[in-house]
Amino acid sequence: MSNVRVAGTGLTPFGNTPERTSRDLFAEATVAAFEDSGVPREDVEALFYGNFMGELSEHQGHQGPLMAEAAGVQAPATRYEAACASSGTAVRDAVVRIRNGEADVVLVGGAERMTNLGTAGATEALAIAADDLWEVRAGMTFPGAYALMAQAYFEEFGGEHEDLAHIAVKNHENALNNEKAQYQSAIDVEDVLEAPQVSSPLGLYDSCPISDGAAALVLTSEEYAEDHDLDAPVAITGTGQGGDRLALHDRDHLARSPAAREAGEEAYADAGVSAADVDLAEVHDCFTIAEVLALEALDIEQVGEGISAAREGRTTADGETPINLSGGLKAKGHPVGATGASQIAEVTKLLAGDHPNSEHVPDATTGVAHNAGGTVASATVHVLEEVGR
Amino acid sequence: MSDDEEVQDAGFDDWLDAAEDGEAYYLECPEGHGSLPPRRVCPDCGATDLDERELPDTGEIETFTVTHVPTPAFEDDAPYATAIANFGPVRVTGQVVGIDLETIENGLEVTIDVAVSETTDERVVAFEPAEQ
Ligand SMILES: [Zn+2]
Numbered sequence A: 001m002s003n004v005r006v007a008g009t010g011l012t013p014f015g016n017t018p019e020r021t022s023r024d025l026f027a028e029a030t031v032a033a034f035e036d037s038g039v040p041r042e043d044v045e046a047l048f049y050g051n052f053m054g055e056l057s058e059h060q061g062h063q064g065p066l067m068a069e070a071a072g073v074q075a076p077a078t079r080y081e082a083a084c085a086s087s088g089t090a091v092r093d094a095v096v097r098i099r100n101g102e103a104d105v106v107l108v109g110g111a112e113r114m115t116n117l118g119t120a121g122a123t124e125a126l127a128i129a130a131d132d133l134w135e136v137r138a139g140m141t142f143p144g145a146y147a148l149m150a151q152a153y154f155e156e157f158g159g160e161h162e163d164l165a166h167i168a169v170k171n172h173e174n175a176l177n178n179e180k181a182q183y184q185s186a187i188d189v190e191d192v193l194e195a196p197q198v199s200s201p202l203g204l205y206d207s208c209p210i211s212d213g214a215a216a217l218v219l220t221s222e223e224y225a226e227d228h229d230l231d232a233p234v235a236i237t238g239t240g241q242g243g244d245r246l247a248l249h250d251r252d253h254l255a256r257s258p259a260a261r262e263a264g265e266e267a268y269a270d271a272g273v274s275a276a277d278v279d280l281a282e283v284h285d286c287f288t289i290a291e292v293l294a295l296e297a298l299d300i301e302q303v304g305e306g307i308s309a310a311r312e313g314r315t316t317a318d319g320e321t322p323i324n325l326s327g328g329l330k331a332k333g334h335p336v337g338a339t340g341a342s343q344i345a346e347v348t349k350l351l352a353g354d355h356p357n358s359e360h361v362p363d364a365t366t367g368v369a370h371n372a373g374g375t376v377a378s379a380t381v382h383v384l385e386e387v388g389r
Numbered sequence B: 001m002s003d004d005e006e007v008q009d010a011g012f013d014d015w016l017d018a019a020e021d022g023e024a025y026y027l028e029c030p031e032g033h034g035s036l037p038p039r040r041v042c043p044d045c046g047a048t049d050l051d052e053r054e055l056p057d058t059g060e061i062e063t064f065t066v067t068h069v070p071t072p073a074f075e076d077d078a079p080y081a082t083a084i085a086n087f088g089p090v091r092v093t094g095q096v097v098g099i100d101l102e103t104i105e106n107g108l109e110v111t112i113d114v115a116v117s118e119t120t121d122e123r124v125v126a127f128e129p130a131e132q
Helices: A022-037 A054-058 A063-071 A086-099 A115-127 A142-157 A161-175 A189-194 A222-227 A258-271 A288-297 A328-332 A336-352 B012-020
Strands: A004-011 A046-050 A077-080 A105-112 A197-199 A213-221 A234-243 A280-282 A366-373 A378-386 B025-028 B051-054 B058-067 B080-086 B091-096 B109-116 B123-129
Touching (some): A022 A105, A046 A086, A077 A086, A086 A105, A105 A336, A142 B058, A161 A189, A161 A288, A213 A336, A258 A366, A280 A336, A328 A336, A336 A366
Parallel strands (some): A046 A077, A046 A105, A280 A366, B091 B123
Antiparallel strands (some): A366 A378, B058 B080, B080 B091
């Protein structure tokens, strides 16, 4: 299977810009991605665009063509919606299209405008990723769903809120020099434990913020990259996707994420690597407990042991396998539709040595991006490898 | 929640009607898989002959949370407890009522109830501690 090169990446700052439209955010990300790639816009054969709540936040459907126009590309465009995994699924299909030989250059990414909804409005919009009849109408929120998973995890495997607090502290620390991150401020364990509760046991600092932002990637075939002499030292060598029942109560297990395990196994096999080969990962830490579930699903941590990974230093910047060197969703921010593509951008820069935190991983050659939708009814995993300049 | 108030959700509202009458049910396929309506196909095995079966009287809370930051539809209800209770053939998500929120714990035996949102007057699947 031929590899797919990440020729260019572009991110807007993630944060609180309620007045900016998603078309403006996505345009900014694509300008940066094209500049980074050296690929001319006219070579783009398709746009795959991730967005979750555009109907609610901007009264805008049919966003594919709108975003192609914003990016200045004349190519057919399709929107992908898989809740918080929207652009992860877009990346996966872009990789598949290029590998199939049906395209040499695909623009992929996503954007989300959220802060204009306010906290209550964004909470309502995020909740629609759950089963409306059987979860939302019972009052389940998105933080509430992850709180149910955290409580189930504590019950089965042990652990306490303080373990989770170390994950938030680590991810804030990692974001300190990420100029695109929403929070570039250090916090300590006490801050997390004393923050107002959102949905017990999770508090404000266990939760990712509500964010506006966009991410874009220019992906090309290996052949195109070589023919055009692109500076594209990182390839997506493995892709996987998993699915599960939508409602959390219908899962076999309340404290695991089998869809992510399925996606991870598929991506590892596709790339011909195993968890032991993974030097770093960006995982979907929408809530602190989500990072635990992700690491266990990816076999980076044994089931039941992920809870102590940050506290014991295995996943910190200088640990065995640094996790979320970008700051993760927790500190970098989580503009839902942009997140999956932004993780690919961060891993690419980390492996290429172009990231502010690359100094922590000078010998890294293999990275993973894990993107999850809802309570992980959707998951994508991508393996990226440095293939050289 | 954008449905016109007059319009029912077939299957779901019928289930709430039954639960209000103390006749909550689940759907069972020939292989014994349980699921909740509205449903035509067993999500586990694809069987299409699903029968309504009486839901066991009591379930057990497997996990719960107290929500302080609600959606607008529950703003007057917060703080409130949401739990997943295991009734055997199916698990159900509901609001725990009739108990001090501090005393909810895993393993608590509950019965199905239908409560009403203080914010919207909409019906809400609820759990009440079972009579000991
Ligand atoms: Zn069945």
